[in-house]
Structures are given as structure tokens and as C-alpha cells.
Amino acid sequence: MSRVWNFSAGPAAMPQEVLDRAQREMLEWNGSGSSVMEQSHRGKRFVEMAAQTEADLRTLMGISADYAVLFLQGGATQLFAQIPMNLAAEGDSADYIDTGHWSSKAISEAAPYLHVNVAASAKADDYRRIPTRDNWQLDPGAAYVHYTPNETIHGVEFHEVPDVGTVPLVADMSSSILSEPLDVSRFGLIYAGAQKNIGPSGLVVMIIRRDLLQRAGRPMAKIFRFAEQAANDSMLNTPNTWGWYLAGLTFQWLHALGGLSVMAERNRAKAELLYGTIDGSSGYYRNPIDVPARSRMNVPFTLHDSALDATFLKEAETAGLLALKGHKAVGGMRASLYNAVPLEAVQVLTAFMRDFAKQHG
Template sequence: MTRACNFSAGPAALPEEVLKQAQAELLEWGSARASVMEISHRSREFMDLAEESEQDLRDLMSIPANYRVLFLQGGATQHFAQIPMNFANPQQSADYIVTGAWGEKAVREGSPYAQVRVAASSLDSAYTRIPARESWDLDPNARFVHYTPNETIHGVEFQDIPDIGGAPLIADMSSDILSRPIDVSRFGMIYAGAQKNIGASGLVILIIRDDLLERCPDSIARIFNYAQHAAGHSLFNTPNTFGWYLSSLVFKWLKAQGGVAAIGERNRAKAKLLYSTIDKSDFYSNPVEPSARSWMNIPFFLARPVLDAIFLAEAAEAGMLGLKGHRELGGMRASIYNAITLSQVSRLTEFMEDFSRRHE
């Protein structure tokens, strides 16, 4: 077997235990005598999986009872538009905190459906920091405040939940959901594409407070209406059944690891090891302010960019993939989501140290 360490930003690595279980169950799932992809989403077997997976997620994140959990098709980009469609209108304002490329995209896609205001941005620092809270220009009448807790491209992450007053706080947690404990009650809505810390691409999970669902207008198509999906328990239309199944396996795996608190300590250790390797060397650098560094996505640059292609080729030969930096930034990027182990990060840092010795 030649399976490599996969540091891809997304679709990203899944726990090997999950992949092996899915492989074993691919032809016959449970007592269904068929694949989970081949049975009705309204069958008793799949309905049981849906209910159990939601409860597992509620347990992992301590989701309060006044929040609905939705398992829908698509990804975060679709919901950049769908969120203002449901919670605002073109005459109402919505505030956005922009700390990277995904925040920019949320602004762009949301602008046709609300009076989008960039209340704070760190563009002036090339997205290497979090804007100081006292600089935020929040509208007291904003229908919601949207932010991206972790920016996968620039490697910038909020280390706490911002206090934004009375407006509902909406977070795109596609790349950091389930990576550490959070207080869900501080949010009006959390949403996340599944392909980083949850499972396969094509599934998006939403956690929405009940009072926000009351805002969803009848004027939009029902397929875009969150209240419609909540009323149908995410079964208004045929869902991504295989993606939902994979997420259910990941939730079980997370519980077996000790839950989000335990995985959070593991993630802290992984990030600390990789950043220390970067910081102690003149050969590597990371431009992000230490107080805003991501635990999940760590961009780094070689002192001599001419060595980038050699680094990637040698890393691949050593069994490490997905390290090429995003096309907007260049350099390298290691995405160390929940499925990446501390030993795999250690393997990467040992390679980095060896590479720097040979090419200084």
C-alpha cells in the first residue's frame, strides 16, 4: 500500500478508520442488503442514520435545543448567497468582517441580496492579521454579522468568538468546525462545507437558531429556504446520502478520540510543532501575526522560491502530498485537519529540517 500523508486543503484527508469502514460497508450496509447509496433516503434504515448522526453532532458540539441542524447539498459558496436571501433583503444591511479570500467571496456573492457592508478588513496587511475589534464599523441595524473564523488560503484564524452586540453572528466554519470546543450559543448560524473536517465534498452542514428561521421569506424558491429544509428534516429533496453517511462515521470516530476537547488538544500540539519548525529556521517563514495563526492551514515560504518545485517533488517522493501553496500566494501550505496525526506532522517537520540542511 502506498497511501501518502495528505496535507491537502480540501477535499482533505479522512481518518483511515473511517475509510476502511466505508470500504467494508460499500456493497452491503448494515441490514439493508444494499449500499447506503442505493437505498431510499426515506427508508427506515437511512432515517435512523440521519437521526443518530444529528444527535452525535449535537453531542460533540453541545448544540442547544433551540438550534436546528441541517444536512444539505452544496458547499459554503452556495450559502454565501443563500444566507442573505433568507435573513435579509436588498434594502437591508448586513455586516461582513473580511480576513481573507473566502470573506471576500462571501461579500461578492451576498451583495445582490442585501446591502452588504465591509465593517472590517485586514486587506491592508495582505490578510496577515485580524482587524482590531475597536476598528470595526458595525451597523446597529444590521440583519447579521458574517465572518470566516479560519481562512484556509491565508492561514489566519480567530482565536476567540468576537463580541458583536445584538445582531446574529454567522460563521463560515468550513475549515475549523469540530477542531476545538466552541460555544454554539454565541452564534445565530454556523455553516460548513464537509470536505475538510467532516467528510466528503458535496455536503454542507448548517446549525441555525430557531428565531432566524422565522425570518426566511416565502418569496424565495422553497429549495433555497432554510425553514423549508428544517421543516422537512433535511429531506425536502434527495440529500447527498453517501456524504451524510460518511459524516456519520466521522462523528463516531471523533467521539472515539475523546470528543472535540481531546481533538482540540491534539490540534494545538500539531500546530505548535509545525510553527516552531518554521520559526526557528531562516530557511522557512510564515507571514501571519502569531496571535492570528491558524491551527488548520499553515502557509510557509522557502527563503529561495527557486527551490519550491524541488521541495514539492522530494516531499511527494517521501510520501507527503498536497503541500503546494494556493495559487494566489504561492509557496507551501500544510493543512493539518483533524484526520492528520501528530506523527504525520512530525514526519513533515523532519523532512523540512532535512531539506533545509541540504539546500541552505
């Protein structure tokens, strides 16, 4: 069977070049006579690869020595709890911005560890917009401010980094990391599950300002303490070696393309094509999000008649267009346009959408 166009929200499409290289190196990696999955994480080859992977990420994102970079097991959901455990002491509070499913989940997971102040929320508007910054009720004494720059389910995105003063800004960038240039110095902590723009699931990448590693937090097992992981180069226990390796290949792929400015332009072109098709369909397709808050990475849309949903999905799959069903919380369709999804995939999708509207209009 030939490869399909994969619009999955995660685990998501990976670059063809990365998959091809991983296939070539599956049984014999780096002159070792064995797979990278069979290597000791303490061995010279793996340690060198891990260091190069970090160096490549630092170059791509412009990460200074003021920040530690961690490659941890698990995912972003795990960090929803670990972040308050590490960055806040007993009795502290933190500000959270609620813009959709994942920020809401982060709020729920943080609540057992500190007082959560929901400084702004778009829930009353069905998460169709970003709350106006002037209306945020921030606490200058908060341990940190947490937000989700891109919400994969509702399809809303911050297109500017919010100014929160001197309070550390914490961002769940699982679905937007590496999609465009970013001023890392604006943040106290960035974290991202790998399975959208970095590699396979089971790995989470974290970028944390080193002074935050010194926060007392609260008693916890060493494995959960960020300072311990940083002191041990993310190898306090055996890491996800396969995920780390594939992340490294993805970073090399991004470098070869020309970096994040080039990727940002590619992502802009994909999103403009799909939104243009939706908006130009005379109401046959609709996107519910306020235009200034539309996501470049995740595009939800509905058909004018939901009775056609099953037919749309069936015919799309026959055409080689997979994973277009929307999340159950929103319904309809969703196309995820992460870095690895090429413009050609969106061209095929939009042509299919136009043909479908003609045939079933």
C-alpha cells in the same frame, strides 16, 4: 501503493478508521444486503442513521434544541448567496468582516441581495492579521454579522468568538468546525462545507437558531429556503446520502477519541510542531502571518529561495508528503492540519523540512 500523508486543503484527508469502516460496509450496510448509496432516503434504516448522525453532532458540539441542524447538498459557496436571501429582506444591510479569500468571496456573493457593510478588513495588510475588534464599524441595525473564523488560503484564524452584541453572528466554519469546543449559543448561524473536517465534498452542514428560520427573507424557490429544509428534515429533495453517512462515521470517530477537547489538544500539538520548525529554521522557512492570528488548520510558509519550490515539492512527494503546494493567490507552500491529519504526519513533514534545509541550504 501505500497510503501517503495528505496535507490537502480540501477535499482533505479523512480519518483512516472512517475510510476502513466505509470500505467494509461499501457493499453491505446495516444488514440491508446493499450499499448505503443504494438505500432510499425515506427508508427506515437511512432515516434512523440520519437522526443518529444529527444526535451525535448535537452531543459533540453541545447544540441545544433552540437550533436546527441541516445536512444540505452543495457547499459553503452556495450559502454565501443563500444566507442573505434567507436572513435579510429587501433594503436590509449586513456587516461583513474581511479577513481573506473566503470572506471576500462571501462579500461578493452577498452584494446582489443586500447592502454589504464591510465593517473591518485586513486587506491593506495583505490579510496577515485579524482586524482589532475595537476598530470594527458595526451597524447595530444590521440583519447579521458575517465572519470566517479560519481562512484556509491566507492561514489566519480568530482565536476568540467576537462580541457583536445582539445582532446574529454568522460564521463560515468550513475549515475549523469540530477542531475544538465551541459555545454554539454565541451564534445565530454556523455553516461548513464538509470536505475538510466532516467528510466528502458535496455536503454542507448548517446550524441555525430556530427564530432565524422565521425571517421573511425574499421570494425564492423552496429548495433554497432554510425554513422549508428544516421542516422537511433536510429531505425536501433527495439528499447526499453517501456524504451524510460518512459525516456520521466521522462524528462517531470523534466521540471515540474523547470529543472535541481531545481533538483540540491534538490540533494544538500539530500546529506547535510545524510553526516551531518554521520559526526555528533561522529564516530558511518563513510564515508571513502575525503570530496571534496564526491558523491551527492551515499553515502557509515560504522557502528562503523560491527557486527551490519545485524541488521541495518533488522531493516531498517522493517522501510520501502530498498536496503541499500553496494556493496561487499566496504562493509558496501550505500544510493543512485538519482533524484527520495525525501528529505522525506532521512529525514526518517537519523531519523532511529539516533534512531539506541541510541538503539545499
